[in-house]
Amino acid sequence: MDTRRRLGDLLIAAGMITPAQLEEALREQKRTGERLGRVLVRLGFITEESILEVLEFQLGIPKVVLADYHLDPEVVRLVPEGLARRYQAIPIRLDGNRLLVAMADPLNLLALDDLRLATGKEIMPAIAAEREIEEALSRFWQKETAASMSEAAAAALEAPGAGGTEGAPAVRLVNSFIQQAIQMRASDIHIEPQEGEVRVRLRVDGLLRELTRLPLGVLSSLISRIKIMAGMDIAEKRLPQDGRFQFTLGKRNVDLRVSSLPTVYGEKIVLRLLDQEAMLLSLDDLGFLPAIKERFENLIHSSYGMLLITGPTGSGKTTTLYATLNILSSPEKNIITIEDPVEYLLPGINQVRVNPKAGLTFASGLRSILRQDPDIIMVGEIRDRETADIAVRAATTGHLVFSTLHTNDAAGAVTRLLDMGVEPYLVNSSLIGVVAQRLVRRLCPHCREIYRPEPGSLEKTWLPAVEELWRGRGCQRCSFTGYAGRTAIQEVLVMNEELRSLVTAKAPAMTLKEAAVAAGMVPLIEDGLEKVRQGITTVSEVLRVSLGGL
Numbered sequence: 001m002d003t004r005r006r007l008g009d010l011l012i013a014a015g016m017i018t019p020a021q022l023e024e025a026l027r028e029q030k031r032t033g034e035r036l037g038r039v040l041v042r043l044g045f046i047t048e049e050s051i052l053e054v055l056e057f058q059l060g061i062p063k064v065v066l067a068d069y070h071l072d073p074e075v076v077r078l079v080p081e082g083l084a085r086r087y088q089a090i091p092i093r094l095d096g097n098r099l100l101v102a103m104a105d106p107l108n109l110l111a112l113d114d115l116r117l118a119t120g121k122e123i124m125p126a127i128a129a130e131r132e133i134e135e136a137l138s139r140f141w142q143k144e145t146a147a148s149m150s151e152a153a154a155a156a157l158e159a160p161g162a163g164g165t166e167g168a169p170a171v172r173l174v175n176s177f178i179q180q181a182i183q184m185r186a187s188d189i190h191i192e193p194q195e196g197e198v199r200v201r202l203r204v205d206g207l208l209r210e211l212t213r214l215p216l217g218v219l220s221s222l223i224s225r226i227k228i229m230a231g232m233d234i235a236e237k238r239l240p241q242d243g244r245f246q247f248t249l250g251k252r253n254v255d256l257r258v259s260s261l262p263t264v265y266g267e268k269i270v271l272r273l274l275d276q277e278a279m280l281l282s283l284d285d286l287g288f289l290p291a292i293k294e295r296f297e298n299l300i301h302s303s304y305g306m307l308l309i310t311g312p313t314g315s316g317k318t319t320t321l322y323a324t325l326n327i328l329s330s331p332e333k334n335i336i337t338i339e340d341p342v343e344y345l346l347p348g349i350n351q352v353r354v355n356p357k358a359g360l361t362f363a364s365g366l367r368s369i370l371r372q373d374p375d376i377i378m379v380g381e382i383r384d385r386e387t388a389d390i391a392v393r394a395a396t397t398g399h400l401v402f403s404t405l406h407t408n409d410a411a412g413a414v415t416r417l418l419d420m421g422v423e424p425y426l427v428n429s430s431l432i433g434v435v436a437q438r439l440v441r442r443l444c445p446h447c448r449e450i451y452r453p454e455p456g457s458l459e460k461t462w463l464p465a466v467e468e469l470w471r472g473r474g475c476q477r478c479s480f481t482g483y484a485g486r487t488a489i490q491e492v493l494v495m496n497e498e499l500r501s502l503v504t505a506k507a508p509a510m511t512l513k514e515a516a517v518a519a520g521m522v523p524l525i526e527d528g529l530e531k532v533r534q535g536i537t538t539v540s541e542v543l544r545v546s547l548g549g550l
Helices: 003-013 019-032 036-042 048-059 081-087 109-119 130-152 154-158 169-183 216-230 290-300 317-328 362-370 385-395 410-419 424-430 458-462 497-504 509-518 524-533 539-546
Strands: 089-095 098-103 122-127 186-194 197-204 207-215 241-249 252-263 266-275 305-310 335-339 350-353 376-379 400-405 431-443 448-451 469-472 483-494
Touching (some): 003 036, 003 048, 019 036, 036 048, 048 122, 081 089, 089 109, 089 130, 109 122, 169 186, 169 197, 169 241, 169 252, 169 266, 186 216, 197 216, 216 241, 216 266, 290 317, 290 431, 290 483, 305 317, 317 335, 317 376, 317 400, 317 431, 335 362, 362 376, 362 385, 376 385, 385 424, 385 431, 400 410, 410 424, 410 431, 410 483, 410 497, 410 509, 424 497, 431 469, 431 524, 458 539, 483 509
Parallel strands (some): 098 122, 305 400, 305 431, 335 350, 335 376
Antiparallel strands (some): 089 098, 186 197, 186 266, 197 207, 241 252, 252 266, 431 483
């Protein structure tokens, strides 16, 4: 039976395509060797979803969503990786001798025969989106690669020269870790020597997840490979080092910042992934609610003054600054940044990297920037009084200055400047506002569901009037966490006359905060709870980042 013609006939009978379109697709398929369904979709004659519906309703082939299935490794391994990728097929359930296999093309009789011979099982085909199958195969087999390397490649990794040859196990293993990190949207890879083993963890959506454990004997080869890639000194193991390199996955170029630290069991390595494509460069992407976004936009379009972004490490301060500069960038403005380090390259903006060894600090760099006729200046972080003084004076002499501080809330940033020794009158004449922010995990859009919180629950304690909320059930796409990606919660303090009077009186942060709220500032936690009401995140997430959890 010609399965290509059969699929085409089914689609024609369903009124989805015309005979002429089928003939054109068959000619194209003969030229490229692609599956007919993929050709039809690529030519724009039909959508993949429509093909799935036709096969489901006209042939009774069940349609499955792979995110709803927890893949059992023993079941998936029944089909060799090469065969699974060749036929875009992945086993999802075994009932006795019947193997349910999700396939992109369940009409491929040759594929069904090969799967039956390879597994010795009766194949029950189901249909799934090709994209879902490709993602599931990549996730599963990359995890298998890491696991098998941890068990079987220890001797090879410990062999002399294992870290330096392009085909060596250390090379493949490091590449595997990076690829998985990119695909899981991880921000960091931690390679940590423990007593008798090496633990590898990924930071995904702000939380660390264990990826695998390796024999301690592989550590030397792994570190040597990473140091070679990052241009670091392989021989130096007693002192911390920093390096950087670029990794290409498909068409994506990802910068990785590498840091080594000697511990009692050996060197610990952390790789920070800086994915240019994943950079959020619009305020809408940053999660501002409309009223808070309006307050923020009014501040960033000021002609001069200083705006501070505050929050702990990893709260997205740099991302917010980059998005802001991207909005303000224009041929009429000279924008200069000084950063430690430069994390992302922004077109049209002059970026300077701090280099303390050469005498280029935030303070000295900022002085030089002021001689470059800038309109807008971004200082990566105000760390000391000298930098604070120069930034403040720049903001009072016609420049718009952006920077960051590590404080718990917006009001705390004002008192931090005073604690650094900046005079109250300079704070009042320079500071136009402060944004405090945190990052919370977003609910997974694929498994998000409505539920009714129980009386006495955390949700009812904080949102007593709400009858229904959203939660993540957990699915394959979110690694069964219920969350996928992050968004920000913010509070925006806008300086006014009352706040300036309190600054002059050196009032405590709590008094400043009360005055800011009275003037219209929505506190951080209230912004977070509003995003809970909207189904964006959960109460536990908001409390975790704003109160440190309960």
